[in-house]
Amino acid sequence: MAHLSDHDDLFKPKCKWVNGPLIVGAGPSGLAVGACLKEHGVPFVILERSDCIASLWQKRTYDRLKLHLPKQFCQLPKLPFPDDVPEYPSKKQFIDYLESYAKIFDLNPQFNETVQSARYDETAGMWRVRTVVSGSRIAGRNAEVEVEYICQWLVVATGENAECVMPEVEGLEGFGGQIIHACDYRSGEAYRGKQVLVVGCGNSGMEVCLDLCHHKAFPTMVIRDSVHVLPRELLGKSTFELAVSMMKWLPIWLSDRILLALSWMILGDIKKYGLKRPLEGPLELKNTQGKAPVLDIGALGKISSGEIKGTDFFSKDGFPKDPFPNGWKGKSGLYAVGFTRRGLSGASLDAVRIAEDIGRVWKEETKQAKHIIACHRRCSSQI
Numbered sequence: 527m528a529h530l531s532d533h534d535d536l537f538k539p540k541c542k543w544v545n546g547p548l549i550v551g552a553g554p555s556g557l558a559v560g561a562c563l564k565e566h567g568v569p570f571v572i573l574e575r576s577d578c579i580a581s582l583w584q585k586r587t588y589d590r591l592k593l594h595l596p597k598q599f600c601q602l603p604k605l606p607f608p609d610d611v612p613e614y615p616s617k618k619q620f621i622d623y624l625e626s627y628a629k630i631f632d633l634n635p636q637f638n639e640t641v642q643s644a645r646y647d648e649t650a651g652m653w654r655v656r657t658v659v660s661g662s663r664i665a666g667r668n669a670e671v672e673v674e675y676i677c678q679w680l681v682v683a684t685g686e687n688a689e690c691v692m693p694e695v696e697g698l699e700g701f702g703g704q705i706i707h708a709c710d711y712r713s714g715e716a717y718r719g720k721q722v723l724v725v726g727c728g729n730s731g732m733e734v735c736l737d738l739c740h741h742k743a744f745p746t747m748v749i750r751d752s753v754h755v756l757p758r759e760l761l762g763k764s765t766f767e768l769a770v771s772m773m774k775w776l777p778i779w780l781s782d783r784i785l786l787a788l789s790w791m792i793l794g795d796i797k798k799y800g801l802k803r804p805l806e807g808p809l810e811l812k813n814t815q816g817k818a819p820v821l822d823i824g825a826l827g828k829i830s831s832g833e834i835k836g837t838d839f840f841s842k843d844g845f846p847k848d849p850f851p852n853g854w855k856g857k858s859g860l861y862a863v864g865f866t867r868r869g870l871s872g873a874s875l876d877a878v879r880i881a882e883d884i885g886r887v888w889k890e891e892t893k894q895a896k897h898i899i900a901c902h903r904r905c906s907s908q909i
């Protein structure tokens with residue numbers, strides 16, 4: 527029995543008191559808090575589930591990724607990017623910057639430690655944070671050790687994009703090809719000459735499509751809803767900087783109008799690419815729903831040249847994307863009737879147009895068919 531209880535003790539969470547705040551996550555946010563606390567002379571502990579800092583950037587992004595805002599808007603507190611780093615740093619340059627940031631501020635996160643739960647103990651006035659340390663070895667075996675931290679302050683810096691979300695798509699298990707999430711995509715090299723369906727048209731979807739084009743693959747993008755695409759630069763400034771300056775002086779709706787007018791002058795009407803803009807402006811949407819506008823670095827050009835194809839007829843609510851009176855015709859012989867939200871008169875208008883459209887092709891094809899049959903008859907009678 528004595529032997530068993532010794533064993534139990536081994537697996538009970540160890541309890542650790544943290545002198546200062548406990549920071550969860552060693553991405554840019556967690557590192558920035560650590561660096562700032564150093565300046566205030568406050569000790570802290572950073573816990574990171576991965577085995578490196580900025581794991582999103584190091585392990586879950588594609589090779590050609592660059593920051594899409596200029597470097598002065600991506601620097602962390604108290605350390606600008608080095609002068610020899612270009613305006614839009616590459617992924618490697620950003621990671622190098624973060625590595626030196628962690629070193630300069632002597633941040634030393636504890637790696638391979640995942641926070642499982644945190645609760646505030648009212649009576650003690652303290653946070654109790656449970657973690658699992660992976661990769662520990664007990665009695666020569668790999669083991670997961672649990673630890674409970676007790677701290678006065680808890681800083682959550684686990685990131686907005688911490689978990690990869692794979693949507694459930696009916697029938698996906700029957701698909702014979704390879705299925706990956708954008709966080710596992712590295713380069714289009716692996717897809718050279720292949721047809722790739724890219725689901726989603728945010729910054730990831732657009733840039734993955736562009737990368738696939740660069741590697742001579744054939745991407746088709748699923749665009750289920752509306753999207754704001756803006757050029758990365760406007761009037762010789764980054765679109766982001768322009769947006770920030772405008773918002774200082776103007777109301778959001780006016781800043782949005784100006785952004786959209788300037789974008790229109792550069793990109794034209796994005797409807798011609800099969801894209802529809804949301805009713806809300808890009809800044810309003812970012813503010814209210816956190817939805818990032820796409821900053822175009824070349825994907826639109828590839829849509830225009832047909833190198834990126836789109837599946838763009840129905841939106842996610844099952845209605846045609848093009849509003850009335852243009853929603854009746856899709857591609858490849860696909861039509862929709864009665865989705866105009868205009869009752870029977872809308873349906874009737876659709877019906878007339880669809881029948882006309884099909885009728886025209888039908889007539890043409892019948893004429894050709896008759897011609898072919900006539901030729902065939904003539905040829906056979908000559909033989």
Ligand SMILES: Cc1cc2nc3c(=O)[nH]c(=O)nc-3n(C[C@H](O)[C@H](O)[C@H](O)COP(=O)(O)OP(=O)(O)OC[C@H]3O[C@@H](n4cnc5c(N)ncnc54)[C@H](O)[C@@H]3O)c2cc1C
Pocket residue numbers: 550551552553554555556573574575576579580581582583587591592593594595599600639640641642683684685686687688
């Ligand atoms: C592809 C991409 C490009 C981006 N480009 C830009 C850009 O150019 N400019 C810009 O301003 N913003 C950009 N962003 C947005 C944002 O700035 C970055 O996502 C940035 O990395 C966010 O930093 P973070 O520290 O908040 O989160 P993350 O970088 O996600 O870091 C969170 C960390 O917490 C760890 N963690 C999570 N859960 C736990 C847990 N339970 N226990 C322990 N550790 C945990 C994770 O392993 C991770 O290392 C981009 C985002 C993405 C996805």
Ligand SMILES: NC(=O)C1=CN([C@@H]2O[C@H](COP(=O)(O)OP(=O)(O)OC[C@H]3O[C@@H](n4cnc5c(N)ncnc54)[C@H](OP(=O)(O)O)[C@@H]3O)[C@@H](O)[C@H]2O)C=CC1
Pocket residue numbers: 591592593594595687693694708725726727728729730731733748750751752818819842
């Ligand atoms: N170069 C850079 O700096 C880059 C920055 N980023 C940033 O990273 C963050 C995340 O971007 P991203 O990964 O693009 O994610 P987003 O959430 O911005 O975009 C996801 C896209 O997928 C669509 N989608 C989701 N589920 C489905 C589904 N079941 N069927 C069809 N479509 C679906 C969404 O459509 P809907 O809108 O209808 O929901 C949306 O178009 C953003 O802040 C972005 O700015 C990303 C890549 C590069």
Ligand SMILES: O=C(O)C(=O)Cc1c[nH]c2ccccc12
Pocket residue numbers: 595756765766769809812817818819821
């Ligand atoms: O990187 C992101 O997630 C962004 O959304 C960048 C961003 C925030 N607000 C903006 C306004 C105009 C252009 C880009 C952005």
